[in-house]
Amino acid sequence: MRTVAAETRIFQALADPSRRAIFESLTRGEAAVKDLTARFDISQPAVSQHLATLKDAGLVKGRRDGRCVYYRVNPSGIKPLIDWIAHYRAFWTDHLGRLEALLGRMGE
Amino acid sequence: MRTVAAETRIFQALADPSRRAIFESLTRGEAAVKDLTARFDISQPAVSQHLATLKDAGLVKGRRDGRCVYYRVNPSGIKPLIDWIAHYRAFWTDHLGRLEALLGRMGE
DNA sequence: ACAATCAATAAGCCGTGCCTTATATATATC
């Protein structure tokens, strides 16, 4: 088994629409596997497998509470992704305005 | 054939290590297919296929000059990716410091 | 026109990815 770069795991994890939808759903708040299974039109094992992939990429974390396992976004998980983009900042300096506006909103 | 979201195409395009390496190589400057073929240990058709995928995702652009076709990064190509990340900014506010530093460097 | 160079396309192989159903494991309840 080969070691895979963090960026590769993150890009691969977010490349699948179903998995990205699950991740986006979790950004709206913590949710149990059964909640996500109810939300999407795929089987419970499929949801668990997607969550395992997201967890392996460091994008989410799981917490068991009784019978349920609640998943939530790991805020620092997308750091490698941000770092990767920042590394090629020379190519998106034209987005500077957008970023400044973003920083402004974040200061509120 | 199904329509695929822009973010999906971008994530999928950057998920493959070889393809991401080609993209990163292009951030160092324009290059012809033959240059990239010499740089990486894959066949010329493989390089062309990767470039087609990157182009389809809007990440690169091609320009023919004589027999050679030169590819370069499309600066606005990663905008959907930045927008996607920004949409979940609530989860990376802890990276604010890094971003501010980044903006500082970009102002130089 | 012919030959040489560069790139794209075609066809096929093979591994991987995502889904399913079936089963196992863990926890709670009766």
Added chain:
DNA sequence: GATATATATAAGGCACGGCTTATTGATTGT
């Protein structure tokens, strides 16, 4: 302890992705 609920794992099917070699297309030069 037995049953029910919640999740994870196992196994298999099937499509897709990335690579190869072979070929075609485009451009240049002799």
